Structure formats: C-alpha cells, structure tokens
Amino acid sequence: MPRTFDRQRQERAPLYEALEAYRAEANTPFHMPGHMQGRGAAPQLRQLMGKRALACDITQVLDMDDIHRPASYTKEAQELAAQYFGARQTWFLVNGSTCGNQAALLAALRPSGEVILPRCAHRSLQAGLILSGAYPIYASSPYDQEAGVSLPVELEELERLAKLHPQALAWAVTSVTPYGACAQMEGICQAAQSHGVPLLVDEAWGPHFGVIPQLPPSALEFGADCVVQSCHKLLGALSQGSMLHWQGEKLAPERLNLALRMLQSTSPSYLILASLDLARRQLALDGERDWLRTWKLALELRQWLNRQPGFRLLERGSAWDYDPTRIVISALPLGIDGVELERTLRYRFQIQAEMSDLANVVLVLTPAHGEREIELLQKALSTIASEPHGWISREGAAAPLRRVAQMGFPGFPQLLLTPRQAYFSPTRSLPWEEAFGLPCAELITPYPPGIPLICPGERLEREHWLYLRELQRVGIPLDGLSDPHLERVLVCA
Numbered sequence: 001m002p003r004t005f006d007r008q009r010q011e012r013a014p015l016y017e018a019l020e021a022y023r024a025e026a027n028t029p030f031h032m033p034g035h036m037q038g039r040g041a042a043p044q045l046r047q048l049m050g051k052r053a054l055a056c057d058i059t060q061v062l063d064m065d066d067i068h069r070p071a072s073y074t075k076e077a078q079e080l081a082a083q084y085f086g087a088r089q090t091w092f093l094v095n096g097s098t099c100g101n102q103a104a105l106l107a108a109l110r111p112s113g114e115v116i117l118p119r120c121a122h123r124s125l126q127a128g129l130i131l132s133g134a135y136p137i138y139a140s141s142p143y144d145q146e147a148g149v150s151l152p153v154e155l156e157e158l159e160r161l162a163k164l165h166p167q168a169l170a171w172a173v174t175s176v177t178p179y180g181a182c183a184q185m186e187g188i189c190q191a192a193q194s195h196g197v198p199l200l201v202d203e204a205w206g207p208h209f210g211v212i213p214q215l216p217p218s219a220l221e222f223g224a225d226c227v228v229q230s231c232h233k234l235l236g237a238l239s240q241g242s243m244l245h246w247q248g249e250k251l252a253p254e255r256l257n258l259a260l261r262m263l264q265s266t267s268p269s270y271l272i273l274a275s276l277d278l279a280r281r282q283l284a285l286d287g288e289r290d291w292l293r294t295w296k297l298a299l300e301l302r303q304w305l306n307r308q309p310g311f312r313l314l315e316r317g318s319a320w321d322y323d324p325t326r327i328v329i330s331a332l333p334l335g336i337d338g339v340e341l342e343r344t345l346r347y348r349f350q351i352q353a354e355m356s357d358l359a360n361v362v363l364v365l366t367p368a369h370g371e372r373e374i375e376l377l378q379k380a381l382s383t384i385a386s387e388p389h390g391w392i393s394r395e396g397a398a399a400p401l402r403r404v405a406q407m408g409f410p411g412f413p414q415l416l417l418t419p420r421q422a423y424f425s426p427t428r429s430l431p432w433e434e435a436f437g438l439p440c441a442e443l444i445t446p447y448p449p450g451i452p453l454i455c456p457g458e459r460l461e462r463e464h465w466l467y468l469r470e471l472q473r474v475g476i477p478l479d480g481l482s483d484p485h486l487e488r489v490l491v492c493a
C-alpha cells in the first residue's frame with residue numbers, strides 16, 4: 001500500500017532548520033561540547049569535519065529543545081517522522097537501534113516475565129534481557145545449510161511457543177536480518193494481535209521498507225506495536241541515527257519514554273538528530289524515485305550475478321520474503337570463502353563490503369549508488385572469477401573455512417540461568433575443559449554477523465568451544481571473550 005502523508009508538511013525539516021539558525025546567530029559559546037563550535041578543535045578534526053559541521057556540533061542549548069522533553073523543534077521533527085512512517089509516535093535515537101531494542105524490551109518486560117524471541121537475534125536484544133530481567137523463551141530459526149545463513153523466525157514456531165507460554169509479556173522478532181531475509185510479518189502481526197501480546201520488531205535493516213511496492217512493507221503497516229529502524233544503515237542519516245516507532249495500545253508509550261530517558265545520552269548530538277530529520281525529509285520527498293532506481297540497479301546486478309557461474313546469490317526463499325537490494329554473494333563455487341572475498345575486494349579493488357561470513361559477502365545497495373559503482377563491482381568480480389585461485393590455497397585460508405563449513409553450526413546451548421541472573425552472578429575463570437556443563441558468564445559473539453553463539457546463563461559445551469576455535473583460526477573476530485586465546489572462560493559461580 002502506498003504511504004499516505006502530507007507532502008507539503010514533509011518539506012519541513014524543523015530540527016535541521018533550528019540548528020542552522022543557531023549557527024547563523026554566531027553566538028560566543030560557553031557551552032558543551034568543549035571545542036566551542038570548532039574554535040578549540042584539533043586542526044585535524046577541523047579539517048576532517050569542516051568549520052560548518054563543527055559549528056553545528058552542539059547539544060541542548062537555550063531554545064534548542066531536548067530529546068528527553070521535546071516541546072518544539074524535536075517534537076515537530078519526530079511528529080513528521082511518525083506521520084511519514086505511519087506510527088503514532090516516533091523517537092529519534094542517537095545510539096543506534098541498539099538503544100531502541102534495549103528500550104523496547106525494558107518497556108515491555110519485567111523481571112522473570114517471559115518473552116518469546118528468536119535466539120538468533122542481535123546482541124542488543126540480549127542486553128535488553130539483562131536490563132529487564134525477563135525470562136527468554138527462545139524460538140529456533142531455520143538455517144539455510146547451503147547458503148550458510150540463518151533465516152528469520154517462522155510464524156509456526158512462534159505459535160507453538162505461544163501455546164506453551166500464553167503468559168508471555170511480549171514477542172520480539174527480527175525482520176529483516178542483515179542478509180535481507182524477512183519474517184512473515186503480516187501473519188506474525190495478526191498472530192500477536194490475536195494473542196493480545198505486544199509485538200516488538202527489530203527492523204534495523206529496513207528503514208526503507210514500504211517506500212516502493214517492490215520492497216517489503218514495514219512491520220508498522222501490519223500493526224506491529226514497536227518498530228526500531230537504523231536510519232543510518234540504509235538512509236542518509238549519520239552513523240548511530242535511528243528511530244523507534246510506536247503504535248497500538250498494548251505497550252504504554254510512557255514506558256518507552258522512561259526507558260529511553262535511561263538509555264539515551266543527556267547530551268545528544270544535534271548533528272545526528274538533524275541528519276535524522278533530513279533523512280526522513282529526503283525519503284518522503286524523493287524516496288519513491290530514489291529507491292525505484294536502486295531497486296532497478298539491484299535487479300540488473302542480480303541478473304548479472306546469476307549469469308556468472310562462479311558466484312551464488314542468496315535469493316528469496318519459499319517461506320520468507322527478502323529485500324532485493326541486499327546482495328549476498330558466495331564465491332564458494334570458485335573455492336573462495338566469504339572472508340577471503342571481502343578481503344580481496346577491499347585490498348585489491350578498493351571495494352568494501354558491509355560484512356562477510358564463512359560463505360558470503362553482504363553488499364548494501366542504496367540510492368547513493370549509481371551505475372559506476374556497480375560497474376566497478378562487476379569488473380572486480382569478473383577479474384576474481386577469471387583468475388586461478390592458487391593464491392588463496394597458498395595462503396591456506398580456504399581449507400580451514402571449508403572445515404568449519406563442514407562442521408556445521410553447533411546449535412544454541414541450553415539456558416540454565418536468565419541472562420540477568422548470569423550477569424549479576426559472581427563469576428570465576430576456569431579452563432574451558434573444566435567449564436563444560438556450567439553456566440557461561442560471557443556474551444560471546446562472532447562478529448559478523450553479531451548473533452551471540454553463547455549468552456550469559458547458557459550451558460557451556462565442548463562443541464561450542466571447538467566451533468569458536470575454528471572460527472578464530474579462520475579470522476572471524478570473536479567479541480566478548482574474557483580470554484581471547486580461548487583457554488579460559490568466565491562461568492557463573
């Protein structure tokens with residue numbers, strides 16, 4: 001369904017306009033930040049950002065409104081965003097969707113209350129569990145063995161868990177994944193509504209959804225109660241700029257407000273806030289034209305990739321929708337793993353992908369791309385495909401990756417303590433060999449894709465340790481390890 005909004009109203013960008021007006025006042029500043037609108041900034045920073053941007057790097061000053069008590073420009077900017085995205089209320093976030101997910105869980109849950117969510121979720125949801133003290137009921141998500149990619153949670157799995165846990169306080173769903181795979185949101189929203197539970201959707205990778213019919217609709221369109229979007233990931237907002245949208249009656253907006261007051265900085269960056277205002281304006285005014293062009297470019301690139309025997313492209317599944325502008329390529333048919341492909345693109349062709357994993361490289365396409373960038377990419381991929389791949393085996397990178405791929409994903413461990421119990425439990429450090437069977441006190445996340453392999457409170461198993469060692473050996477960064485050599489681990493005492 002096309003979005004309905006007042007185009008004339010959407011031409012305003014009140015936060016940006018207020019910021020520019022403040023800069024034009026040319027005040028003598030005695031306020032934060034300490035560089036005083038650039039005067040005291042390091043020359044390198046002045047060069048990096050430019051005078052004008054530094055002059056706009058301010059936070060709340062007289063009459064500049066406050067994200068924690070919005071009354072004027074921020075209020076109006078957030079209202080415009082709510083109108084455009086189809087929410088009843090929208091909050092601007094200066095700490096990414098990470099903070100939005102944490103706030104949503106903190107607002108909807110309480111200690112020991114149950115929440116149904118995929119185990120395969122971004123670690124910000126784990127943080128939300130620790131903050132709220134809720135008891136997670138983990139839904140399993142399908143795994144595409146061939147593509148080496150976790151898929152979104154399915155409606156049937158949520159329904160199964162809802163029958164077992166009718167008292168759950170909320171459902172939290174990730175749609176869309178960083179790989180562009182979307183859950184069956186229409187059915188999931190209807191099911192959550194019929195169970196009377198608030199539905200929280202991590203739509204970090206989908207702020208452009210619903211702009212054109214060729215892209216999946218936003219979960220807001222189906223009535224999700226709370227939707228978090230990283231505008232910095234796909235739109236023109238500065239890094240960390242995200243939005244939290246709310247609608248419906250099952251979740252009190254005051255609770256979201258309270259949670260965000262705790263989690264957001266009291267000195268938010270007005271550059272980030274203004275960039276959110278402008279990104280919304282740009283999307284409202286030019287989004288249809290821009291994203292249609294991006295979609296066409298993506299389609300042409302997909303068709304081209306499908307004609308290249310050396311590359312495999314992640315396509316829409318039978319049970320899940322996808323974002324056609326997310327390009328997930330595997331060069332395994334050429335004997336090149338995802339990590340090596342990402343490195344080759346970067347260090348030989350100056351092309352930087354969004355991320356890679358054992359099998360794939362993920363490329364993000366937005367209206368910032370034109371034919372030139374696509375041609376450069378195609379040229380690089382053609383060159384890679386035309387070369388003998390001895391240089392990869394010479395470095396010995398492909399063999400262990402294949403071994404890891406063959407090992408397969410070991411599955412998620414059993415929950416012994418809630419993430420919060422584990423987080424606040426006394427801990428001790430043990431050699432891994434002695435820790436099997438005990439609850440882990442660490443949050444261990446291979447990054448990318450940022451999905452925790454072991455969460456606080458989960459039972460440590462030998463197979464996970466072996467898997468982590470293989471990941472480390474092939475160069476996948478492991479976040480959250482107390483001992484980066486994987487010899488010792490913190491357990492709950």
Ligand SMILES: Cc1ncc(COP(=O)(O)O)c(C=O)c1O
Pocket residue numbers: 095096097098099101122124174176177178202204205230240242450
């Ligand atoms: C699925 C998902 N949710 C949430 C986040 C966090 O978003 P942000 O980087 O805006 O904090 C990410 C980050 O990559 C993500 O992949």
